[in-house]
Amino acid sequence: MFARILSSLIALILGVALSNRPSFAQISGDLEIKVTDSSAAVIPGATVTVRSRDTGAMRTGTTDAVGSVRVSQLAIGGYQIEVSANGFNTFKTEATVSSGATTTVPLVLEIATATQEIVVMETATALNTVNAQLQNSVQTRDITTLPLVGNDVVALAGNAPGVIPVAPNNPFLGLGSFNSNGGRGRGNNITVDNATATDVSTTGEGGTGTLPTDAIKEFNVITNNFNAEYGRNSSAQVQIITKNGTNEFHGDAFELFRNSWLNARDYFDTTGQPTITRNNDWGGYVGGPIKRNKIFFFGTYEQQKVRGSGGTNVATVPTTAQVNAATDPTAVALLKQLNVPVTDSGNISQSAPKPSTISLPFAEGQSM
Secondary structure, rough: OOHHHHHHHHHHHHHHHHEEEEHOOOOEEEEEEEEEEOOOOOOOEEEEEEEEOOOOOOEEOOOOOOOOEEEEEOOOOEEEEEEOOOEOEEEEEEEEEEOOEEEEEEEEEOEOOOOEEEEEEEEEEEEEEOOOOOEEEEEHHHHHOOOOOHHHHHHHHHHHOOEEOOOOOOOOOOOOOEOOOOOOOHHHEEOOOEOOOOOOOOOOOOOOOOOHHHHHHEEEEEEEEOOOOOOOOOOOEEEEOOOOOOOOOOOOOEHHHHHHHHOOOOOOOOOOOOOEEEEEEEEEEEEEEEEOOOOOEEEEEEEEEEEEEEOOOOOOHHHHHHHHHHOOOHHHHHHOOOOOOOOOOOOOOOOOOOOHOOOOOOOOOOOO
């Protein structure tokens, strides 16, 4: 009992510590803010304040001689931007920071004729005028509502221009791999919170199976001309960013299920009934503040139970004459031990043996 309590306490401490360090756990983004007046003249020396809508974290800066200021290393999410300058009305707007991107926000200040404040409620369009990096970002709302086969979030890469998913029976690349702008599928680099999650053997995603889609904050794929900070692979960069705690308590629960009551009969199944299937995938997440604007927590849980009798498989089996013609002792023993189905008509009513009942007639270290 004591060991269980101690392990739970350690897990809680680690979760709190990780959720309180977004700059280390997540790839950040930048805001490039350009301030001009109504005549398009730049305004140097303007004070710019950027505040996170989620955690309340605040950054300030001052525009340079060309009326521009860059606020770097911001955790992804929504931000409130406030700009003030002597002789001009205070201007407020909102912008969204995406992983690995520089969002350019052009602002126009009006000359102050009286004390007033201008608030723009519409979020500024994410426009990158800083570099030639091509990327496509998907936010949490679309991640949880779009249909994904097997909840494979990497399939969202197919929404980006120039990305072609691999065929299901591809002999070289596993499901979840893709080709970007003609590049090799093995050239894709997949990361989760900046940690490599690429399966080096099949080049599909590895380590994302324990991450529910409801816990993902942003999915980002960079297909071409990515900056020098991204290395390891040369084709495409896939970034999966998880959620974190905020100043507001939030959570959700989900269940995805599949069963034979909703399925059609397999084409090769002659029983007249769909194959018995029970697949329940359920879980949830919860997050919130421990100390507002300082410490936050976030946790997820997911469990999947799969039951059923399996699907229908069509296989080529030997005929009675072929089995009777076997004279090699090893072959005869295998046919007997493996309970190989034999038929001359092609109709098989025999079930496959359970793996636990198979006993191969080979000594340890011996092969066929």
